[in-house]
Amino acid sequence: MITSIAFWNILRKDMRNYYLKPPNISWGIIFPFAWMMMFFLKSQTPVDVRAVLPGVMAMSVLFGTTSMLAVTITFERRSRSFDRLLLSPISLTWLMLAKTLGAILFGIVNAFIPVLMALFFIKLLNIDWAIVFLSVIFIAITSTFLGLFIAVSVSEVFEAQTFSNFFRFPMVFLCGLFVPISQLPVFLRPLSYVVPLTYGADLLKTAINQNGHIALEISLSVLLLYSIILFLVSKRNIQHKWIY
């Protein structure tokens, strides 16, 4: 009972204090919008819009979740309000899940902003929406836990942003969204398969354009494995760094 009430109220507080604040709502909309416009303006035909859609969706989730979580957790840590959560009887695992669920939901909503925009340009037929939803959820979870890992590794908000970019930009270029992995220099290709976004993007490619090249089960398993590892490492870091 304690856990469920505390969990729900931490999530509710984060949604009200951070995710549903006008600047963050606009960030959540403008950011995918900007990505989408960038590619649409460059595209010449409707086929191109469809081709870039998985990439823009994956990037929206990645940037939305990592940015928000890295900032909110680092901010609460700086203002010491995170200590209040650590002093309450909710277990660290549930506390971390409550803190991350808001970002996961934010990421999922972010992912569908490009889809709504794409509807103005093309007809979204022959899409496996079940896999799209599943992919978005898995990308959002993995990206959020990456954001958590970053937030727990730094102590200042600006460090969180810098450290986030250290992961995000290489991931965007290595995951095969815009440059197919087969066209990357040979020495970079193994790195592509280390990046979790590769598997998320491939799932979306399979669902939207039927041109993914990794088996669905493998992609989902890898993303799940990344989520578990990032979560456990973050938990360990909190236990060692914040409960000193």
Next chain:
Amino acid sequence: MQQNIIKVQNLAKKFGEFFAVDHLNFSVMKNEIFGFLGPNGAGKTTTINMLTGLARPTSGRIFINGMDYTANIKKAQEIIGVVPEESNLYDEMDGFENLCFCASLYGIKKTEREHRARNRLQQFNLTEAGNKPYKSYSKGMKRKLTIAAGIIHQPNILFLDEPTTGIDIASARQIRSLLKSLNETGTTIFMTTHYIEEAERLCHRIAFIVKGQIIKTGTIQGLMEDTQKEKIIQFSFDGVVQANQFEKDFRRYFSRCFLTHIRDSVFQVRSAMSLDLMPFLSFFDSHNIKVMEAKIIKPSLEEVFVNITGIERDVMKKEKEGGKK
């Protein structure tokens, strides 16, 4: 015999080669106000952090309500309330929302937590400020709301780290009074302070902590008696009284006492042994000297602290102010 609600055995916290808390042993009895008095860097906050779950002990054991919680203090957090030195509520939320949120962390249901939040706001004279954002509160108001948040789940034990540091005198007085009434309703209070007067006014027992070690523990009365090397009674006489009127007889009657003229008609009698007032009153009466006032002189807690720790009060104040900057 009173029950120990907190018992600490050989509690230590080491950072590298440095012991911030150096093998502490103490216990806090149920329903008492126990104070940790010491300068900056003495290990007060680190001790509180270990007792509440924000720091892991390097060694030692922590018992709360008779149970060993050293390995998993989380299980004891339901009955613990913590008020940190720096207020840590949410700027974005108002006072009422902050209290309701803190109550929810302890599994209190919506209706009950709203009822409690309203009561606490009233108790701490914050009803009018209840719907204002926390960031607009004054330092004293923030402190009061942080204490209200610390007790919203009605904990058996309340930990307070420097409860009145940096706030105005009126708010500090109100907070002390609230803590006293809280203690009277059954809450055990463990507090740290560098204000000697605060410890003297509030605490039933005090531990002096310096460089991670407890130098002395006891009741204020006990600490004063232990420190006092000689007993002193001060007499104020009616009219002008000269020492030569009774000095010779005094030395004969009270051979183990020393008489000191303080000023005008004020004299002090000192002795290494315990002093009984009645023989002196009879003596002065027999010499036709009217005693207007007789009082036993005791050292202040400040003198006791300086005697025991060798640290001047001003040094503690300056350290604290320096630390704040």
